[in-house]
Amino acid sequence: MSLLDVQDLTVAFTRRGEPDVRAVDGVSFTVDEGKIVGLVGESGCGKSVTSLALMGLLPKRGVRLGGKALFEGTDLLQLDPGAMRDVRGRDVAMIFQDPLSSLNPVISIGLQVTEVLRRHRGLKGDAAKKEAADLLDRVGIPDPTRRLREYPHQLSGGMRQRALIAMAVACRPRLLIADEPTTALDVTIQAQILELLKDLVREFGTSMIMITHDLGVVAGLCDTVNVLYSGRVIEAAGRRPLFAAPRHPYTHGLLGSIPRLDADVDEALRPIRGSVRDALPWAEGCAFQPRCDRAVDACVGGPPELEDTFTGHLCRCVNPVTHEERV
Amino acid sequence: MSRKKDRIDRLAVLAASRAETGESLWRVAFKRVRRSPPAVVGAVIIVVFLLIALLGPLFAPYDPVAQTWRGDISEANGIFPGPRSGNLLGVDNLGRDEFSRLLIGARISLLVGVLATLFGLVIGSALGIASGTAAGLGGRVGSWIDSVIMRFIDILLSVPGLLLAISLAAMIGNGLPTVMIAVGTINVPIFARLLRGSMLAQAHSDYVLASTALGVRKPKIVFGHIVPNSIAPVIVQATLTLAVAIIEAAGLSFLGLGNANSSYPEWGVMLADAQRYLSVAPRMSIFPAVAIIITALGFTLLGESMREALDPKLRR
Numbered sequence: 001m002s003l004l005d006v007q008d009l010t011v012a013f014t015r016r017g018e019p020d021v022r023a024v025d026g027v028s029f030t031v032d033e034g035k036i037v038g039l040v041g042e043s044g045c046g047k048s049v050t051s052l053a054l055m056g057l058l059p060k061r062g063v064r065l066g067g068k069a070l071f072e073g074t075d076l077l078q079l080d081p082g083a084m085r086d087v088r089g090r091d092v093a094m095i096f097q098d099p100l101s102s103l104n105p106v107i108s109i110g111l112q113v114t115e116v117l118r119r120h121r122g123l124k125g126d127a128a129k130k131e132a133a134d135l136l137d138r139v140g141i142p143d144p145t146r147r148l149r150e151y152p153h154q155l156s157g158g159m160r161q162r163a164l165i166a167m168a169v170a171c172r173p174r175l176l177i178a179d180e181p182t183t184a185l186d187v188t189i190q191a192q193i194l195e196l197l198k199d200l201v202r203e204f205g206t207s208m209i210m211i212t213h214d215l216g217v218v219a220g221l222c223d224t225v226n227v228l229y230s231g232r233v234i235e236a237a238g239r240r241p242l243f244a245a246p247r248h249p250y251t252h253g254l255l256g257s258i259p260r261l262d263a264d265v266d267e268a269l270r271p272i273r274g275s276v277r278d279a280l281p282w283a284e285g286c287a288f289q290p291r292c293d294r295a296v297d298a299c300v301g302g303p304p305e306l307e308d309t310f311t312g313h314l315c316r317c318v319n320p321v322t323h324e325e326r327v
Numbered sequence: 328m329s330r331k332k333d334r335i336d337r338l339a340v341l342a343a344s345r346a347e348t349g350e351s352l353w354r355v356a357f358k359r360v361r362r363s364p365p366a367v368v369g370a371v372i373i374v375v376f377l378l379i380a381l382l383g384p385l386f387a388p389y390d391p392v393a394q395t396w397r398g399d400i401s402e403a404n405g406i407f408p409g410p411r412s413g414n415l416l417g418v419d420n421l422g423r424d425e426f427s428r429l430l431i432g433a434r435i436s437l438l439v440g441v442l443a444t445l446f447g448l449v450i451g452s453a454l455g456i457a458s459g460t461a462a463g464l465g466g467r468v469g470s471w472i473d474s475v476i477m478r479f480i481d482i483l484l485s486v487p488g489l490l491l492a493i494s495l496a497a498m499i500g501n502g503l504p505t506v507m508i509a510v511g512t513i514n515v516p517i518f519a520r521l522l523r524g525s526m527l528a529q530a531h532s533d534y535v536l537a538s539t540a541l542g543v544r545k546p547k548i549v550f551g552h553i554v555p556n557s558i559a560p561v562i563v564q565a566t567l568t569l570a571v572a573i574i575e576a577a578g579l580s581f582l583g584l585g586n587a588n589s590s591y592p593e594w595g596v597m598l599a600d601a602q603r604y605l606s607v608a609p610r611m612s613i614f615p616a617v618a619i620i621i622t623a624l625g626f627t628l629l630g631e632s633m634r635e636a637l638d639p640k641l642r643r
Contacts, residue, residue: 055540060466089542096540101533106353106555115551116541167541 002030003072003207004054004175010066011046011053020064023049025231025282028067028306031175036201036208038222038239040215044276046231047211051177053077054209055094056084071175090120093168095178099160099185103152109136109163110148116170135166140196158189162196169200176201176208182217194221215254219243227251230279230287233306237313245323247315249294286317294319356559359636360629366636369628376622380437383430388415391431391592394422416614419597420604428592429614435593437622439507440573446511447572448565451518454480459523459557460549463530477523480516488513489578496584506585510575514568521564525557532556559637566630570623577619594619 011024024046031037039047052058054069054076069076071092079087088094096102104112113132117123123131129148136144139162152160161181168176178197182190198221201208210222218225218239225242227235227250235248246252253272274291285300286292292299298318306316360366379386389395395418416425454476462473483491492509499505529535530553538548579585580595594615601611 057536057540085542085544087542088540094537094540096533096537098533102537104534104538104552104556107552111551112538115538115543115547119541119543119547164537167537 001073003033004031004209005070006030006050006054006067007070008067009050009053009069009077010064011049011058012064012066014062014064022231024053026067027226027228027231027233029226029233029236031207031209032223034201034205034207035223036198036210036221038218038225039209039211039228040213040218040225041228042213042276044230045228047213047228048179050228051094051179051209051211054177055088055092056081057094086120089116089168089173090171091173092175092177093171093173095161095165095168095176095181097180097183099157099164100152102164103160105152108149108151109155113148113163113167113170116167120171131170132166135170136163139163139166139169139200140192141166157185158192161185161189161193165193165196165200169204169206172204173206176206177211178208179211180213182212182214190217197221215258227254230276230282232282232287232303232316233314234288234316235314236306241313245313247309247313247320248288248317249292249319249321250288252321253293294321356633356636360632363632363636365628366632369625369630369632372621372625373629376433376437376625379430380434383433387424387427387430389424389427391428392423392590395424417608417610419600419611420608425611425614428597429594429618432592432594432597432615433618433622435503435591436573436577436595436619439503439510439576439593440569440622443507443510443572443576444514444565444569446507447514447568448518448561450511451515452522452561454515454519455522455526455561456549456554458519459526459530459553460545462523463527463553464545464549473523476519480519483512484516484520488575492575492579493582493584496579501584503585506576506579509579509584510572513575514572517564517568518561522557522561525560526553529553529556560634563630563634563637566626566633570626570630573622573626574619577615 007028009024009027010022012020012022014020027046027050029037029039039050041047049058053065056076056079058065065077067077071087076084076087076092103109110129110132113135114123114128117128117131121131132148133144136147141147141159141162147155147159147163152163155163161184165181176197181197182193185193194217197208197210200206210217212218222239224238225236226233227242227248229250235242235246235251237247242251243255246255250272253270256270257272259269272291273293278290279287280289280300281287282303285302286295286304289295289299296319304316304318306314309315309320416429419425419428458473458476458480461469461476463469465472486494491513492506495509495512496505499508535548535552538552543551576585577593577595577598580593581599583599585593585595597615598612598619601608601615604611
């Protein structure tokens with residue numbers, strides 16, 4: 001059985017007098033023990049909302065949740081607030097995008113790290129401090145006892161993200177959700193942080209959901225990948241098949257639009273035309289249809305199914321890219 | 328030689344230990360306040376007046392309520408002994424030493440100002456925290472609680488401060504405690520609104536989301552994360568309120584709502600006594616007025632500099 005089994009998750013933002021906005025529109029995926037699963041997509045495709053929904057961090061008002069998120073058999077979406085608070089940080093932890101604003105500026109790093117230890121592991125005083133120092137040391141922060149007394153503004157961006165990771169892994173959670181953890185960092189630090197996450201996952205046997213728009217991160221880290229578009233999974237596959245043989249025109253287009261080092265100097269980039277806002281509502285057909293070069297008549301009229309095209313390689317397209325057409 | 332070496336070693340240890348302790352934003356702000364000339368001037372003024380309030384009786388040449396001048400005091404002729412040897416600032420209409428009264432008066436004026444501000448700060452902050460927590464984290468019931476508290480605050484705000492104070496005085500009766508409570512009550516809405524507002528801003532910040540995601544409980548989030556980040560403007564406001572409170576307290580005393588025993592020196596009372604002699608002895612009004620203004624100025628200077636120091640937008 002998978003550690004996390006998300007079934008048909010929907011998140012709709014409701015507002016009186018206006019139609020619902022379906023940010024996540026029936027997303028299903030599974031996370032196996034010790035595996036890293038990528039959620040990839042551009043801004044507004046629903047990847048962050050998915051993670052917030054799993055953590056129960058969306059506001060209660062104006063949000064309608066649907067579907068299931070079975071974590072070791074219990075539905076996270078049905079847990080009462082108190083039980084959810086116990087799960088957060090202990091069983092499921094999250095790493096956020098912007099390390100500076102995710103740390104409290106007026107409280108020392110030490111207090112923020114020990115807070116989790118006190119809350120979930122009942123550690124106190126010197127024991128908590130020692131454990132916090134060990135954690136900082138584990139995530140690669142030099143001179144940890146000194147850093148414990150420092151404040152977020154005294155740390156570099158990379159170190160802040162390391163501190164946040166330390167807080168997230170403090171209780172050895174079963175599942176880590178990383179919401180674009182490297183977006184705010186520069187490239188060399190990005191690589192270090194990704195390496196650290198990889199090590200931690202291997203060492204603690206943690207599973208991880210990696211939310212990103214960066215295909216490079218996916219290629220280097222994830223075991224399986226889910227590509228999201230307009231609130232739905234449009235392609236899901238293992239890392240290798242996905243990069244080697246993308247089936248959906250959107251994924252194909254994304255990979256094609258990445259500049260290549262071995263391309264000719266005068267070769268133009270091949271962008272996907274249009275923007276996310278051109279999406280069609282799923283009920284009327286494929287959301288990607290207005291931007292798709294491979295659109296056929298069958299694209300409009302109803303949502304295409306997510307079909308298993310080839311041994312676990314799922315694709316939601318009526319006219320998928322075939323092997324011969326690939327460039 | 329070895330002594331010198333010892334000293335260098337000690338300095339090195341000291342320097343190292345200093346580098347080890349982190350610099351909180353508060354400490355950074357304090358440093359910045361210390362570097363700003365207006366703040367230093369304000370702080371010096373405040374310290375001087377505090378010393379006067381504490382040690383005034385030691386320096387007062389006379390008993391502030393005793394008649395020191397038994398010579399000719401005549402309202403009709405406008406003969407009031409002005410500053411002269413023995414009475415540094417002259418005497419008042421009853422022959423009491425102005426200087427002594429001013430010194431002793433500092434004690435009451437400052438005490439009333441400080442206590443009134445504290446009263447407003449405590450009650451206002453409590454309401455603000457309740458309201459901010461309810462609105463920021465409380466969901467549907469919370470926003471209802473928030474509305475109730477805020478409408479109550481709006482009612483307080485809608486009544487002019489002095490009128491509110493006078494009606495309170497009428498209800499509780501004269502006396503310095505009344506003045507404190509009245510002046511404090513006037514300032515409750517400011518503190519409550521300020522704290523609620525900045526708590527609301529913090530409640531939606533990333534670090535609150537992050538600590539929620541770590542399973543931290545709500546009370547801990549409110550008092551451990553949100554309040555420490557929201558309190559800075561409130562502290563600045565308290566310093567500025569001190570200035571206003573001293574003026575307001577003097578105003579209430581001036582109107583006769585203060586100490587029932589009007590012979591006891593208080594700057595507001597002294598002003599009230601002096602107004603009848605404004606044309607013949609303006610100095611009687613000027614001295615207490617100047618004292619009030621300088622004290623208020625001291626708190627305002629410090630408060631404004633603190634506002635600048637703690638304002639992240641003005642950070643250099």
